[in-house]
Each structure stands twice: as C-alpha cells, then as structure tokens.
C-alpha cells in the first residue's frame with residue numbers, strides 16, 4: 001500500500017466493465033457509497049488487482065460490480081465468510097465486504113458476531129438502509145431506527161444497533177457514516193482500510209424507494225459528526241456517544257471506537273506448483289510408525 | 290496352536306477404561322513385529338463417559354481381507370466395577386455383550402478387582418478364563434492407577450507368548466514416556482511384569498501349557514504405518530497440496546481437523562475451525578478464490594448445512610474438495626455408527642444443477658490415494674469434488690507399508706491457473722467460453738487479470754445477466770466440463786473376477802473388504818461371482834460400466850443404507866434391473882451378512898434382502914446398545 005498517485009487514480013477511475021449498467025433506483029444512497037469507495041481506494045494507494053470486493057446479496061451487494069477490482073458475489077449472508085478465507089490465504093490483500101443490513105444482521109448475523117471476535121484485518125461496509133431493498137421493502141433488523149414504537153410486538157422487535165453489537169462482539173474499529181456525505185465517507189473508509197483489524201462501518205445509505213421514514217433528510221437532521229476530542233480508544237466514551245442518540249436523537253458519524261491491534265503476521269499460503277513441490281512426508285509418517 | 294491369526298476384542302467403559310490405549314499399544318507392537326493389524330469396527334458411543342466401548346483388532350500373518358465376522362478369539366474386559374449405566378450387571382457388560390461371540394477354545398481375560406464373575410457357561414464351551422485384578426494391583430501395589438492397562442497389556446503379551454523380553458514393548462515405552470523420565474518407563478515395565486506373573490499363576494494353576502494362540506514376529510523389510518482412514522485422507526490432502534482446511538467439529542470428521550491442525554502449519558497451510566458449518570464452507574471458498582487448494586470436511590448433518598454453498602461453488606466454478614465422512618442418518622442419526630446414506634445427497638443435492646464430481650473411498654489406501662485425485666480434479670474442473678468415506682473407514686485402522694504412501698504420492702499439477710505473464714491488457718474474462726468448458730482461472734493479486742465472479746447468473750465476464758442466450762451459453766459451458774471429465778478422467782469400476790455369465794456383486798465405500806471376503810467364501814461353496822466396485826461414482830461413467838454389466842447374469846448391489854442408493858443410480862443411468870442386499874442397523878457389513886444375503890437372492894430370486902433381519906447366517910444384534 002502506497003500513497004495516492006495519479007496512476008492508481010486512473011486505474012480506479014477506469015471501470016473494468018464499462019458495459020455494466022448501474023441498476024440502482026435514481027437517488028439511491030448506494031451511489032454515494034460507490035463514489036466514496038473509489039476515492040478511499042485511491043487515497044490508500046492500492047491497485048485494483050490488490051483488492052477483493054466481496055458483495056452481499058441485495059441492492060448493496062451490487063456495488064462491487066460498478067468499479068474495478070476483483071469481485072466475488074456469493075450467497076445471502078455469506079460475504080464475511082468468503083472474505084475471511086481469502087484474507088487468511090493472502091494476508092496482504094485488501095479485503096472489503098459490501099453488504100446490506102439484512103445480509104449482515106439477519107441471515108449473516110452468525111458470521112458478523114464471529115468475525116468481530118476473530119478480528120481479521122478486513123473491512124465491512126454495511127450499507128444500512130433499514131429495509132430489505134432488493135426483495136422490495138420488508139423489515140430488516142435495523143428497521144425502526146429513530147421511530148417511536150408504542151409497544152414492541154413479536155412482528156416488530158426493536159432495531160439492532162450494529163455499532164453496539166460490533167463493539168460488544170470484539171470489533172476493533174467501529175465507525176458510522178452517511179452516504180449522503182461521500183467526502184466524509186471516503187475519509188472513514190480510508191481509515192477503515194488501513195486499520196489492522198476488523199473494521200465495521202455502519203453506513204446509513206437511504207433506500208429512496210422503500211424506506212419512507214429514514215430518508216436523506218431524516219439522516220441529515222438526526223446525525224452529526226463526532227466532535228473533535230472524542231477519544232475513540234476509550235470504550236466508555238464510545239458507549240456514551242451511542243447512548244447520546246437515545247437522549248438527543250443524533251446519530252454519531254465518524255470513528256466511534258478503535259482499539260490498538262497487534263496481529264501476528266502470516267505468510268501468504270502456498271499456491272504455485274513450485275511452492276508445493278518437494279514436500280517431506282516424514283514428520284507425518286513418524287507419527288504412524 | 291493357532292499362530293499369527295486371531296481377533297482380539299478389548300471392551301470397557303468409555304473414557305474411564307481407556308480401551309484404545311490397550312489396542313493402540315498392541316497394534317503398534319504387532320506391526321513393529323511385522324504382523325498385519327486391522328481394527329475396523331471401533332465401537333464407541335456419542336455420550337462421552339460411561340457407555341460401553343469396544344475395539345476389535347485382527348492380527349494376522351498376511352494382510353487380512355476383512356475383519357471377518359463378529360467372532361472373537363480373545364476377549365478382554367477392562368471394567369473393574371459396576372458399569373455406571375447399570376446397577377444390575379456389575380462388571381459384566383463387556384462379557385455379556387461379546388462373550389456370546391467368543392469362539393470355542395477362545396480366551397477371556399477380565400478385571401476382577403471388584404468381584405469374580407460367574408463364567409461357568411463360557412468355560413463349558415472350552416473358553417479359558419483369566420480373572421486379573423489389574424486395578425487392584427495398580428492401586429495397591431504400584432500406587433499408580435493408570436498402570437492398570439499396562440498390567441493387562443503385560444498379561445496379553447504373556448498369553449500370546451509375544452515379546453516376552455519386552456524388546457518391542459520397552460522401546461515403545463521409551464518412545465512414548467522417556468521425555469517424562471526413566472521412572473515412568475520403569476513403572477510401566479514393572480506393571481507389565483505383574484500382568485505376566487498373574488497369567489503364569491493361572492496357567493500353572495490349571496495345568497495349561499498355553500492358551501492355544503501365539504504371535505511370532507515376522508521380519509519385515511520396511512517400516513509400516515498404522516493409521517486410520519481419516520488420517521490417511523488428511524495426510525493425503527497435505528501431500529496433494531491442500532493448504533487451507535476448515536471444519537466444524539462433527540463425528541466422525543473431527544479427527545481430520547485435529548490432524549491437519551497439528552500438521553498443516555508445518556507445510557505453510559492454515560486450518561480454520563469455523564464457527565459453524567457454513568462459515569467453514571465459505572472460508573474454504575474464499576481461500577480457493579485466492580488460488581489455494583482448499584477443502585472442508587464434515588459428516589451428513591454438516592454437509593446438509595453446506596449445500597447452499599455447494600451450489601455456489603458449482604455456479605462460481607470454484608474448486609473445492611468436500612470430504613464427507615458418512616455416519617448413520619437421517620437427522621443426527623447415530624453419530625458413532627456407520628452408514629452409506631449420503632450418496633444421493635452428494636450426487637443430487639442443491640437447487641438448480643451444477644457440475645460436481647463424486648469419489649468414494651473403500652479402503653484406507655483409497656482414502657489416501659483418492660485425496661490426490663480429488664484435489665487434482667477440483668483444480669482441473671473448477672468444481673466441487675466430494676470425497677466420500679464412512680465411519681467404518683474413518684475410524685478403522687490398518688497397517689500399510691510406508692512404500693505404499695511414497696509410491697502413491699503424486700506430483701502436484703496446478704491446472705489452468707493464469708500467471709501475470711500470461712495476461713495481456715484487459716482481455717481477461719473469468720468464464721471465457723471454451724470447448725472443454727474449463728476457463729483459465731486467475732487468482733487474486735494477478736495484475737491485468739482482475740476477475741468478477743458471481744453466483745448469480747452471469748456472462749463470460751462474470752457480470753450478472755438474465756439474457757436467455759447468454760444464460761444458455763454459460764450454463765452449457767459449466768456443464769460441458771462434466772463431458773470433458775467423462776472423456777478424460779472418469780475411471781471404470783474396479784473388477785474382481787470375470788463378469789462373464791456370473792452374478793455381479795456391486796459395491797462402494799467401506800464394504801469393499803467384506804465384499805472381497807464374501808466373494809471368496811461363496812467361491813469356496815461353489816458360487817462364482819464377480820465384484821464390481823465403484824470409486825468414481827459421479828458423473829456416472831455409463832460408457833465404462835454398461836458393457837461390464839451386460840456380461841453378468843444378474844446385478845446384486847450391496848450397500849449400507851435402506852434404499853440402495855447406488856443401485857438406484859445404476860438403474861437410472863444404465864436402464865438395468867438391480868437386486869439389493871442392504872444393512873442399516875449401524876453395524877458394519879460382516880462377511881456372513883453378504884454371503885447370506887447373496888445366497889438368499891440367488892435361491893429365492895428375492896429382490897431386496899435387508900440383512901440383520903432375513904439373512905440366515907447374518908450376525909444379528911441381540912443385545913441392545915446403550916448408546
């Protein structure tokens with residue numbers, strides 16, 4: 001990873017597959033994520049071939065198709081699993097999972113919690129629109145953010161707060177961003193990509209078609225940048241920021257929590273014939289004699 | 290006097306009595322003396338503590354065809370007090386369960402520390418009985434209870450007149466315990482001597498010169514390895530270039546995970562204990578995308594959970610080896626009992642259709658050698674490859690000459706991987722249309738060969754499409770690989786005997802050895818058969834199988850499941866009728882089951898014989914198992 005250069009900018013600008021038509025609704029928040037992603041990738045100075053973008057199943061998961069870089073698109077709920085395996089195989093690969101809130105917190109919840117615990121050096125950008133977009137507007141685990149619920153019913157439990165969950169589960173980088181502010185998003189993404197552990201970015205990315213409550217306007221009104229001076233390494237301070245939403249109704253945007261991380265370095269796993277040749281079976285044989 | 294030919298069975302209380310410590314030690318000693326060792330039915334329970342456990346060991350001068358029948362020459366009962374499961378049958382569980390299978394003239398040795406068992410009936414059948422207070426000696430005289438099994442080992446060595454000067458046994462103890470100090474070795478040698486003394490006392494007390502069985506060392510030119518089917522698969526996988534393995538603990542696949550966890554890092558690989566079955570599968574897919582030869586292992590319930598990802602691996606043309614160590618199903622079934630019930634799942638499971646290859650091992654040798662093929666085929670055809678085994682194999686142990694492993698260690702060839710130097714400009718398309726159906730595969734990090742891969746239907750660039758003609762083309766490209774496989778790599782079944790005009794016995798999986806044994810037994814009775822045995826099951830090589838099947842007089846498929854899953858495949862693919870001999874009570878096929886079932890088919894024209902109920906001389910379970 002080097003610094004931004006005109007050359008990497010050119011590579012990222014060049015769409016690998018210019019024939020691909022973007023299939024989001026006009027005004028979808030995910031456009032902002034796409035723009036911010038490109039900026040952040042250029043900023044950290046990686047080339048497209050050094051990046052693996054793992055998409056989820058959902059509108060959000062399409063992001064990986066609209067820009068250069070290796071892309072893998074698996075099953076609903078699966079992105080963090082594939083990302084983990086690829087990262088274990090090639091430790092210096094920049095691995096970014098791009099998934100929806102349904103993908104991550106409903107069907108993919110099992111992966112989410114455990115990847116937070118494992119803390120591999122990769123990023124999840126969770127494009128949180130508070131609904132299932134692709135399947136046309138059903139409730140997701142984050143549905144109901146900021147809404148006053150008279151009483152919770154079995155059909156409508158309270159929303160999941162991914163930031164709280166990630167901190168609890170052991171993620172070492174937890175941030176929030178709003179895709180209507182791509183400049184700020186790019187800043188947060190770049191920090192996430194550079195983080196040497198698991199970085200979770202809860203990106204509020206409005207669904208203009210199905211979420212008539214959490215609109216861009218609503219997010220603008222109900223969010224604010226985390227004030228300078230917030231000590232992200234202080235877990236209690238991170239928690240206080242999140243609690244603040246309950247008191248004042250303002251979602252904190254920025255890096256909420258960040259723990260120092262020291263990971264043991266791993267070598268890339270052997271792939272080529274010459275790396276796999278000349279294996280000595282003796283250490284295994286000796287066990288069986 | 291029977292020399293170098295016996296079946297010994299050690300039984301006791303699971304976890305507490307350390308049953309396999311005794312068989313592990315004996316197995317290694319016998320192997321080091323050049324004898325052949327086969328332990329193919331490890332009886333254990335899915336509870337941890339307290340259930341009955343048993344481990345039969347066949348020892349012979351030449352490699353045994355199979356574990357034969359439920360007949361035992363020497364029975365060793367390690368319990369020394371009441372079975373914690375049963376207040377009514379103190380100290381008799383092993384004897385009650387397995388005493389009925391003791392051969393006339395056989396031997397019973399049991400721990401009588403708590404009380405002496407009434408064995409008059411056994412003695413009336415000519416069985417020599419050796420009560421041995423092993424635990425009492427260990428506790429009171431040696432002051433170290435764990436030596437009780439060494440006392441039993443010493444007793445057995447004396448009974449078998451084997452390694453009486455402890456040359457092999459001493460070396461074994463030193464190899465295992467010297468790092469803990471000479472004292473540990475010495476106390477074990479002393480324990481063995483106590484066992485021997487106790488046996489000598491009983492021998493002379495009864496005026497017996499010997500017990501009628503003896504083992505004599507046979508000098509062997511080369512070292513042998515004693516290992517389980519799972520160990521063979523795991524070792525084969527490493528040598529075949531697998532460098533990423535993930536699994537979620539499940540019986541009987543866990544020991545693959547455990548072995549690889551220890552050995553994989555030495556070869557630069559990594560092992561992941563996934564947080565669940567799907568994470569394991571996904572991580573292995575991720576590693577494979579990165580270019581690493583990767584595998585997952587599980588058993589029925591876990592494979593079921595992986596099926597969504599199986600479809601994905603097929604659709605994304607991701608190479609992946611899936612080791613299915615079958616156990617008795619459905620649902621949680623009988624986790625510690627064997628069955629061949631997953632064939633239909635391996636062949637058909639998943640929504641939609643994908644290319645896939647199904648290989649099946651029938652012996653510990655094949656667990657090893659098919660591992661090379663599985664990784665090679667996955668790589669070449671860029672699709673999931675099942676490697677099936679079953680609990681009888683996974684946990685069974687056998688010695689094999691070391692040269693078998695070195696001779697079958699195949700060189701690793703990476704197929705179709707694109708190197709940076711192969712790519713020019715932006716022309717790389719991951720799913721390029723080819724005649725073989727196989728597209729050049731780039732791995733992450735290759736400049737100019739950036740890939741887009743999606744399980745959602747895509748065109749040759751990897752980008753999503755529902756265009757009818759593109760969908761048709763990419764589907765056909767994917768499936769075309771299977772035609773290429775049938776032409777280039779499919780193998781015919783193994784054939785034992787001449788198929789001309791005789792009944793064909795057909796099998797797959799761990800029934801191979803008992804099938805060969807049964808074939809020999811039937812031949813001795815004047816019934817000639819030919820054994821057709823499958824390792825490469827799917828895609829089904831009709832062109833290689835049909836000519837063979839036409840030669841036989843009738844087809845009798847022998848399988849350890851209820852329906853006859855291979856029989857169904859054969860009927861469907863070759864449009865021929867099959868008869869079936871089936872067993873699914875959890876115990877492995879014994880030679881007598883097969884011979885009896887085949888006789889019944891031949892005599893009455895019976896179409897389906899369900900062994901364990903109808904077969905006249907089948908080994909029928911009468912004592913219900915507590916697990």
Ligand SMILES: Cc1ncc(C[n+]2csc(CCOP(=O)(O)OP(=O)(O)O)c2C)c(N)n1
Pocket residue numbers: 056057058059060061075076099100101102103104127129131132133134135140
């Ligand atoms: C196993 C499985 N179940 C259900 C679906 C259908 N499905 C596709 S996308 C989706 C939810 C999308 O919501 P989200 O992850 O929040 O992404 P968004 O479209 O809102 O960006 C569902 C349920 C599926 N593809 N696979």
Ligand code: SF4
Pocket residue numbers: 023024025027028029030059060129133134206207208209210
């Ligand atoms: S449905 Fe919603 S999330 Fe999907 S593209 Fe349209 S606006 Fe975006």
